[in-house]
Amino acid sequence: MSVLLQLSDVQVRYGAIAALKGVTVEIGAGEIVALLGANGAGKTTTLRTISGQLHPHEGRIFFEGRRIDGLPAHEVVGLGIGHSPEGRRIFPRMSVLENLQMGAYRFGRARKDDLDRVFALFPRLLERRTQDGGTLSGGEQQMLAIGRALMSRPTVLLLDEPSMGLAPLLVQQIFDIIREINEQGTTVLLVEQNAVQALSIAHRGYVLETGSIVMSDAASSLLVDPRVRAAYLGEGAA
Amino acid sequence: MSAIRDSEAIRPPQSAGGGRSAWQRLRRNNNARKLVACIIGALVAAVITGPSGSVSHPTAGFTGALFHPRVIVFLVLGVLLWLAMVGRETLSENIKTVTAPISMARTRWLGDPKVRYSLYAALLIFAIIYPRSLSSFWQGVLVDQIGVYVLLAIGLNVVVGFAGLLDLGYIAFYAIGAYSCAYWTGALPIKPVFHLNPFVSIVFAVAAAMIAGVILGAPTLRLRGDYLAIVTLGFGEIITIYANNLQSVTGGAGGTNVVPHLSVNLLGLKYHWKLDSLPYYYLLLVFVVAILVMFRALENSRVGRAWTAIREDEVAAEASGVNTFKYKLLAFAMGASTSGFAGVLFASKVQTLYPSSFALTESILILVLVIFGGMGSLPGAVLGAAVLQWLPQFLRGKINQADLFLYLGALLIIMMIFRPQGIWPSRRRARELAMAEAGLTEADAVSGPTAGEVQ
Ligand SMILES: Nc1ncnc2c1ncn2[C@@H]1O[C@H](COP(=O)(O)OP(=O)(O)OP(=O)(O)O)[C@@H](O)[C@H]1O
Ligand SMILES: [Mg+2]
Numbered sequence: 100m101s102v103l104l105q106l107s108d109v110q111v112r113y114g115a116i117a118a119l120k121g122v123t124v125e126i127g128a129g130e131i132v133a134l135l136g137a138n139g140a141g142k143t144t145t146l147r148t149i150s151g152q153l154h155p156h157e158g159r160i161f162f163e164g165r166r167i168d169g170l171p172a173h174e175v176v177g178l179g180i181g182h183s184p185e186g187r188r189i190f191p192r193m194s195v196l197e198n199l200q201m202g203a204y205r206f207g208r209a210r211k212d213d214l215d216r217v218f219a220l221f222p223r224l225l226e227r228r229t230q231d232g233g234t235l236s237g238g239e240q241q242m243l244a245i246g247r248a249l250m251s252r253p254t255v256l257l258l259d260e261p262s263m264g265l266a267p268l269l270v271q272q273i274f275d276i277i278r279e280i281n282e283q284g285t286t287v288l289l290v291e292q293n294a295v296q297a298l299s300i301a302h303r304g305y306v307l308e309t310g311s312i313v314m315s316d317a318a319s320s321l322l323v324d325p326r327v328r329a330a331y332l333g334e335g336a337a
Numbered sequence: 338m339s340a341i342r343d344s345e346a347i348r349p350p351q352s353a354g355g356g357r358s359a360w361q362r363l364r365r366n367n368n369a370r371k372l373v374a375c376i377i378g379a380l381v382a383a384v385i386t387g388p389s390g391s392v393s394h395p396t397a398g399f400t401g402a403l404f405h406p407r408v409i410v411f412l413v414l415g416v417l418l419w420l421a422m423v424g425r426e427t428l429s430e431n432i433k434t435v436t437a438p439i440s441m442a443r444t445r446w447l448g449d450p451k452v453r454y455s456l457y458a459a460l461l462i463f464a465i466i467y468p469r470s471l472s473s474f475w476q477g478v479l480v481d482q483i484g485v486y487v488l489l490a491i492g493l494n495v496v497v498g499f500a501g502l503l504d505l506g507y508i509a510f511y512a513i514g515a516y517s518c519a520y521w522t523g524a525l526p527i528k529p530v531f532h533l534n535p536f537v538s539i540v541f542a543v544a545a546a547m548i549a550g551v552i553l554g555a556p557t558l559r560l561r562g563d564y565l566a567i568v569t570l571g572f573g574e575i576i577t578i579y580a581n582n583l584q585s586v587t588g589g590a591g592g593t594n595v596v597p598h599l600s601v602n603l604l605g606l607k608y609h610w611k612l613d614s615l616p617y618y619y620l621l622l623v624f625v626v627a628i629l630v631m632f633r634a635l636e637n638s639r640v641g642r643a644w645t646a647i648r649e650d651e652v653a654a655e656a657s658g659v660n661t662f663k664y665k666l667l668a669f670a671m672g673a674s675t676s677g678f679a680g681v682l683f684a685s686k687v688q689t690l691y692p693s694s695f696a697l698t699e700s701i702l703i704l705v706l707v708i709f710g711g712m713g714s715l716p717g718a719v720l721g722a723a724v725l726q727w728l729p730q731f732l733r734g735k736i737n738q739a740d741l742f743l744y745l746g747a748l749l750i751i752m753m754i755f756r757p758q759g760i761w762p763s764r765r766r767a768r769e770l771a772m773a774e775a776g777l778t779e780a781d782a783v784s785g786p787t788a789g790e791v792q
Contacts, residue, residue: 152652189650191649201653204642204646
């Protein structure tokens with residue numbers, strides 16, 4: 100397995116506050132990697148740093164062997180890193196179709212097969228393609244945010260809490276779709292609060308705690324690790 | 338048990354004393370309060386528009402206005418305004434049932450390119466033929482008041498309407514264009530490096546305005562929207578103050594020397610613009626049409642999509658691969674150069690420049706033209722500028738000139754209550770307001786919703 104995306108000793112600050120204090124993460128081509136952690140641990144910060152919205156103060160980020168940590172966000176997208184941000188952030192007054200076309204901005208215009216792929220994954224979006232993004236339900240907006248990120252044909256897809264605020268049935272459905280996207284060849288870095296479900300589709304996982312990685316292992320081992328179970332599943336302390 | 342009694346004790350006492358409670362009821366009644374406000378407003382309007390007092394009769398302004406039959410007209414207008422406010426919901430429903438078929442017909446009709454282009458052609462023919470029959474006063478208005486401001490509104494529409502950047506110092510670029518033209522044609526106290534024909538000076542003046550736009554935009558466009566508004570506001574003021582105070586460069590408040598009229602002498606084509614307004618009008622028409630065609634093409638291109646995305650959500654736009662800084666700067670520079678270009682035409686038409694033409698109120702006026710016409714809509718910008726710039730001239734002599742802004746202000750307020758999207762809104766802007774009304778997003782005059790970091 101070759102390393103696709105690598106963060107080495109990445110430190111990020113918001114002014115004087117250190118949000119990431121030396122994060123080292125490796126993501127292999129074709130993997131689903133889960134990034135877990137409590138509120139405020141720095142998960143969103145990690146994703147935003149990878150996609151160029153934030154720049155590390157120390158450390159390096161490599162993608163396909165190329166250093167990317169100084170690049171602006173729009174160039175990072177062009178390299179093949181798609182980001183479905185926390186809180187969805189779809190374009191509220193653009194239709195579903197226009198939102199998806201914006202996702203394909205790096206190509207100039209949306210390709211038919213990409214649209215077909217997104218609509219095959221999310222048939223609901225096809226039904227609602229002329230509706231304004233802002234009038235979609237929360238779950239539909241999440242599908243649109245993932246779909247929009249896929250339109251840029253990412254090699255690696257960064258997903259920030261795709262299950263946030265969704266009904267249990269829909270959560271299961273979203274995780275199934277993430278697995279499907281991965282099986283179609285896209286590497287996934289998944290940030291989640293839903294630890295069990297995230298680990299059950301992931302190959303490996305990292306646990307972030309106040310800006311530092313405190314655990315990393317195969318997903319199946321993390322799933323049975325007493326410390327993880329204590330922290331995220333509310334089971335008795337180890 | 339005691340808990341229940343406690344909660345009863347908290348309840349406010351029921352009507353205490355007849356007269357007082359009636360007064361309180363009145364005070365709490367929203368509609369009654371609005372009525373009082375409207376009547377007071379009407380009386381204030383009556384006083385403002387009434388006769389003015391003098392040293393010998395200091396209260397004549399009040400007595401002459403309030404104890405005169407004309408106050409009744411104002412009271413009636415005040416009550417009508419109140420009725421409009423109170424009955425707003427039903428009224429706008431009624432208006433909608435009347436206008437819905439019209440706007441549906443409009444979309445269906447104008448959706449057909451054949452109809453649309455024939456309409457444009459008809460409008461263009463009208464714009465070519467009609468001014469010939471006007472008096473020379475109106476021909477002058479058509480150039481100085483309408484044509485130049487149409488150009489300015491189209492330019493600002495790109496900045497504010499397309500990219501969602503609030504530029505409050507837009508007139509500064511107009512001033513830079515106008516004074517550059519004056520400089521290159523030798524009309525300023527300082528002499529140019531070499532003299533240019535005003536037509537050729539267009540290139541230099543537009544370049545100067547654009548460079549000023551880039552210099553101002555480059556550092557500020559990296560910041561959030563509100564900062565840009567403040568910086569441009571300050572910049573506009575700096576430019577006017579310089580125009581006023583740098584006497585040795587600009588001529589100061591006394592104005593510049595005479596800027597020559599435009600003339601071309603190119604490849605056997607020879608023409609000299611003179612005092613007559615009509616030739617200026619046709620020149621403006623050519624440029625306005627050319628710029629409209631160009632901006633329309635941009636709007637429907639990749640650039641236009643980038644601007645829309647930036648206006649909707651800048652972070653999401655960046656994450657979709659839009660170089661937000663580049664496109665914001667592009668919009669800003671395009672607005673600045675359009676403004677500078679309008680400045681050149683203005684300079685060579687009026688021939689003498691005074692700093693007062695470039696005051697802050699002018700920047701605000703142009704913003705009003707854009708909002709009035711329909712933000713983000715090119716036909717809207719043209720219509721808004723034409724209507725709002727025509728109206729004061731039309732009212733001239735019909736009303737007391739000092740009251741002009743009272744009427745214009747009332748028109749704008751009524752417009753914003755009943756048709757906030759403007760006369761000819763862009764399709765998207767209409768959707769924005771519809772969604773805001775349904776409580777799904779917010780809509781303010783300029784920026785899109787600022788989707789927070791936290792959901
Ligand atoms: N723009 C900002 N300015 C200052 N501090 C910030 C900013 N954004 C995040 N932080 C801080 O950085 C830390 C990490 O935040 P981050 O959003 O990465 O957490 P997270 O792991 O995604 O949490 P959650 O699960 O709640 O989304 C937090 O302490 C947060 O308060
Ligand atoms: Mg987060």
